[in-house]
Amino acid sequence: MVEKHGGKSVLITGGASGIGLGIVKRLLADGASVASFDLHPTEMNTNSSKFLSLTGDAVDEAAVDKAVQDTVAAFGGLDIMVCNAGVIAISPVIDMDFAEWRRVTEINLHSVFLGSRASARQMIAQGRGGVIINASSGGGRKGAPNLSHYCASKAAIISLTQSLAIELAPHKIRVNSYTPGHIETPFWKGIAEGFAAISGKSPDEVVEDFRKTVPWGRFGTPADVAATVSWLASPDAEYISGQAIAMNGAEFPY
Structure with missing residues (x-):
């Protein structure tokens, strides 16, 4: 069996839970050496030399730079960067205080800037190219009530990604x-x-109301997202750059 990402090294921010953990597991299964960088240790049932748990803040410039350096030291380079760290909060804009606006927009957008910059510097120095994949959201393509800070930050990530590409x-x-x-x-x-x-x-009624908006009939899973990230990182996607790829059960059909 040919490993899709055999010989590749990866750094993933926000890899300790949710979508990030799903991506960690998928890329490890695909044969990559994976470093997970999160505020909390990434718990994995493995002693493999191909996995590294790093702790730190994805909006701390020095910590992000060090995470890249630690990944390179452990695996000999950096081929794939996944800027997945992010947060969400619910608040009507008229009730939102500036501190909450700043927290959501800074974590979501600044973490992508810092991760993209640090990994790009390393990849350029290596001289063999690379892949950077950033976490946006369907909310980055279509605004939603009570999520103005979240949607704004995720829309900015799409634009930043296009510029970087x-x-x-x-x-x-x-x-x-x-x-x-x-x-x-x-x-x-x-x-x-x-x-x-x-x-x-x-809360249960809220979840069910959201579930009804998905034509496919179910919420997605971290594995659904991780499969797309794995493909975007692979040679099969070699001519794809600057794109925002959706996995949404046809909820946002564009």
Whole structure:
């Protein structure tokens, strides 16, 4: 069996849970050497030399640079960067304080900038190209009530990705983003509680209302997203750059 990412080294931010953990597991299964960088240790049932858990803040410039250096030291280089770290919060804009706006937009957007910059510098120095993949959202393509800070940050990530793709193409570094719809992750507890407080519905009713908006009939899974990320990182996607690829069960059909 040929390993899709055999011999490749990967750094993933926000890899300790949810979509990030799904990507860690998928790329390890595909044969890559994977470093997961998160505020919390990434718990994996493996002692493999191909896995490295790094802890730190994805919006700390020095910590992100060090995560790249530690990945290179462990695996001999960096071929694939996945900027997955992010947060979500629910609040009507008229009730939102500036601190919350800053927290959501800074974590979501600044982490992608710092991760993309640090990995691009390393990839350019290596001289063999590379792949950068950034986490956006369906909310980055279509605004939603009570999510203005989240949607704005995710839209900015799509634009940043497009700019980076053009700028880094001469170095044979491809840059794309993924835009999930509703994915079953630990985020949903906070999402459901946030919308329940606004709507007067129960959290379970909120989740069911969102589920009904998905034509495919179910929420996505981290594995659904990870499969797309694996493909974007592979040679099969060699001519794809600057794109925002959706996995959403036809919820946002564009």
